[in-house]
Amino acid sequence: MTDTTTIDPLAELERYRVELTGYCYRMLGSSFEAEDAVQDTMVRAWRALEKFEGRSSLRSWLYRIATNVCLDQLNAGNRRARPMDLTEPQHHATAVLKERAEPTWLEPVPDGRVLPDTAGPEQTALARESVRLAFMAALQHLPPKQRAVLILREVLAWRAQEVAELLDTTVASVNSALQRARATLAAADIREADPAEPADEEQQKLLAAYVEAFEGYDMARLTALLHDDAVLSMPPYDLWLRGHREITGWMLGTGAGCRGSLLVPTVANGTPAFAQYRPTSTRGRYEPWALQVLEISGGRIVEITSFLDTARWFPLFGLPLHLER
Structure with missing residues (x-):
């Protein structure tokens, strides 16, 4: 009996879209540039598919193409940052909102766009950790090829020989690049964060308390949920504030327009997030104001990044x- 089953080449390529998007996002720091890079990768692969000789796996071949696409972009000088990378913290009473032009900012991304289903909890935790905003910001300090080596070796668990073949270099060169990349990340002193655990009852209580405090604009209760040196930043403005007194002072002053807001839960960058809607002049109607991405450590909130470009x-x-309420 003849097997008439045929493999759809396009479907085979599409199987790798999410993990390739995650790779390109870690390389580029931009969700939109990552999707463009993957689309470019798919187009190049489709056009060259007949020439693919199978000397490596289809997955490795796609990663080679995607790496070249990303390196081309990074060699043009693109580098993403957070406000904390560019300026000193300000005092809430004298803070000035200064907008910076694109491309500047490290961008948020929905988990589903970059985190494929994995085999177990350890792999899931590593994948989430590797797209945290703090980790992503540290990656931006690595030269492009070091960045690729670290992501492939440490995040995706490729063997040194596989990475060497992908980058057309030697195993010794890969190991050297990895050692330098690790040293740079160690110097960045990335703060450890509690993993996002929807089943964690204590974490869910903390998030529920945050919603109640923010929607009720209860600064005393909010202060109790924030770490003493918690950070608030608001891209595309380079302003950032450190410490719960500065954060609540801002919210009661310049940021007082957030009073009466509603929060809708979502997830971003492997961490809890909320869509913030502010009330409008029309009673019961709320408009988008910010995508808040939270980081939690030791059961308290250590960072709130409010991405204000809600149209994106x-x-x-x-x-x-x-929203209508």
Whole structure:
């Protein structure tokens, strides 16, 4: 009996889209540039598919193409940052909102776009950790090839020989690049964060308390949830504040327009996040204001990144463009 089953080449390529997007996002720091890079990779692969000789796996071949696409972009000088990488913290009473032009900012990303289903909890935890904003910001300090080596070796668990073949270099060169990359990340002193655990009852209580405190604009209760040196930043502005007194002072002053907001839960960069909607002049109607990405450590909130360009982020995260209550 003849097997008439045929393999759809396009479907075979599409199997790798999510993990390739995760790789390109870690390389580029931009969710939109990552998707463009993967699309470019798919187009190049499709056009060259007949010439693919199978000397490596299809997956390795796609990663080679994607790496070249990313390196081309990074060699053009693109580098993403957070406000904390560019300026000193300000005092809430004298803080000035200064917007910086694109491309500047490290961008958020929905988990589903970059985190494929994995075999177990350890792999899931590593994948989430590797797209945290703090880790992503540290990656931006690595030269492009060191960045690729570290992601392939430490995050994706490729063997040194496989990475050497992908980058057309030697195992010794790969090991040397990995050692230098590790030293750079160690110097960055990335703060450890509690993993996002939807089944963790204590974490869910903390997030519920945050929603109640923020929506009720209860600064005393919010202070109790924040770490003493918690950080608030608001891209595309380079302003950032450190310490719960500065954060609550800002919210009661310049940021007082957030009073009466509603928060809708979502996830971003492997961590809890909320879509913030502020009330409008029309009673019961709320408009997008920020995508808040939270980091938690030791059972308290250590960082709130409020991405204010909601016209970009809310559609990407599948969030409604207004709420009626």
